[in-house]
Amino acid sequence: MAEDPRDWDVETRLVRGGMARSPYGEISEALFLTQSFAYDSAAAANARFAGDEPGFIYQRFGNPTTQMFEDRLALLEGAEVCRATASGMSAVHVALTGLLKAGDHLVAGRALFGSCRWIISEWLPRFGVETTYVDATDLEAWKNAVRPNTRAFLVESPANPLLEVTAIGAVAEIAHAAGARLVVDNVFATPIFQKPLALGADIVVYSATKHIDGQGRVLGGAILGAEALMTEAYKDILRHTGPALSPFNSWVLLKGLETLDLRVRRQTDNAAKVADVIAAHAKSRQTIYCGRPDHPQAAIIANQMTGGGNVVAFDLGSREAAWKFLDALQIVDISNNLGDAKSMATHPCTTTHRSMPEAERLEIGLTEGWVRMSVGLEGAGDLSRDVSRALDAA
Numbered sequence: 001m002a003e004d005p006r007d008w009d010v011e012t013r014l015v016r017g018g019m020a021r022s023p024y025g026e027i028s029e030a031l032f033l034t035q036s037f038a039y040d041s042a043a044a045a046n047a048r049f050a051g052d053e054p055g056f057i058y059q060r061f062g063n064p065t066t067q068m069f070e071d072r073l074a075l076l077e078g079a080e081v082c083r084a085t086a087s088g089m090s091a092v093h094v095a096l097t098g099l100l101k102a103g104d105h106l107v108a109g110r111a112l113f114g115s116c117r118w119i120i121s122e123w124l125p126r127f128g129v130e131t132t133y134v135d136a137t138d139l140e141a142w143k144n145a146v147r148p149n150t151r152a153f154l155v156e157s158p159a160n161p162l163l164e165v166t167a168i169g170a171v172a173e174i175a176h177a178a179g180a181r182l183v184v185d186n187v188f189a190t191p192i193f194q195k196p197l198a199l200g201a202d203i204v205v206y207s208a209t210k211h212i213d214g215q216g217r218v219l220g221g222a223i224l225g226a227e228a229l230m231t232e233a234y235k236d237i238l239r240h241t242g243p244a245l246s247p248f249n250s251w252v253l254l255k256g257l258e259t260l261d262l263r264v265r266r267q268t269d270n271a272a273k274v275a276d277v278i279a280a281h282a283k284s285r286q287t288i289y290c291g292r293p294d295h296p297q298a299a300i301i302a303n304q305m306t307g308g309g310n311v312v313a314f315d316l317g318s319r320e321a322a323w324k325f326l327d328a329l330q331i332v333d334i335s336n337n338l339g340d341a342k343s344m345a346t347h348p349c350t351t352t353h354r355s356m357p358e359a360e361r362l363e364i365g366l367t368e369g370w371v372r373m374s375v376g377l378e379g380a381g382d383l384s385r386d387v388s389r390a391l392d393a394a
């Protein structure tokens with residue numbers, strides 16, 4: 001019997017899933033830098049445009065390299081369909097606008113990536129979509145926010161930058177009881193450690209820029225879900241508004257997936273060690289890491305995540321101390337990406353979250369002393385030494 005890739009181990013899916021060889025029999029996936037495709041006859045062109053025959057038409061609709069990336073990520077996620085987009089933000093934008101129309105209402109966890117908040121607070125209202133922000137850890141708040149016209153829920157879990165965790169299954173039940181779809185931004189957990197669809201979510205989005213590339217090269221994004229919903233909500237908007245992922249970036253991300261499991265697990269081992277060093281240091285007032293038993297939502301994490309991930313957040317008490325910490329680092333970079341092979345740390349209040357009004361920052365507990373660190377693949381001993389020294393200087 002032929003092997004069904006859906007029965008493969010995660011590692012095998014990541015290396016071989018979605019592989020579609022050309023007649024040359026290449027071992028490394030081919031990069032198809034082609035916008036268009038030729039048809040054998042006018043009738044064949046007609047059949048392909050009519051959707052009666054499979055095959056590619058135009059890069060904005062699909063491309064063989066991009067499809068290999070989509071199929072591999074879908075196989076990893078356990079989703080029927082994946083559609084790649086040019087960035088994580090195009091994935092979030094399409095994921096929301098494909099589900100919503102004028103007069104609809106959205107409920108969103110209030111701790112969100114800055115650009116996601118801009119889409120919700122500034123952009124969607126122009127098209128008549130209103131949003132209620134909630135404390136994503138409070139199930140009653142999700143329930144109370146529902147209105148008769150609520151059509152979608154959005155949550156990031158763990159959330160940026162303080163790693164707040166939401167009970168995805170419970171929120172999915174509330175969404176479904178209200179006739180709404182739950183969209184989960186799963187960037188921080190990665191598809192290695194959390195499967196929102198299996199927990200009850202309808203749609204998962206990724207910034208593939210983060211761990212899936214993981215080597216700081218390209219932007220990319222993805223939307224995943226069941227075939228019927230993906231077709232109904234997203235097929236046309238993806239074709240006609242043009243957020244297609246370039247085949248070159250698809251190829252980079254496809255190769256990134258091959259090592260995703262290895263990288264994320266090693267980063268997580270390093271992050272656990274670094275988090276312990278930070279938590280034990282007198283300068284840190286609070287350390288938040290999803291792999292530590294003192295995480296505020298540790299019980300939920302135990303139910304829905306299989307690893308702590310590579311991001312650690314810690315409070316040094318003041319902006320001055322946080323900046324001294326960053327300036328004293330010798331190996332770790334001061335930078336705002338995450339999931340990269342190289343460790344990096346950032347001061348959210350003055351970088352990623354600077355456009356968030358102070359009152360809203362305080363609502364999510366983000367004061368001036370917090371530092372967010374994305375732990376990479378360097379030696380754990382070197383990272384621990386660099387972080388300890390910088391904490392001494394803070």
Ligand SMILES: *Cc1c(COP(=O)(O)O)cnc(C)c1O
Pocket residue numbers: 087088089090092113116156160185187188206207208209210219220221
């Ligand atoms: C980075 C990020 C995004 C946006 O992704 P881009 O690829 O930068 O457009 C969205 N959500 C989360 C949680 C992110 O970390």
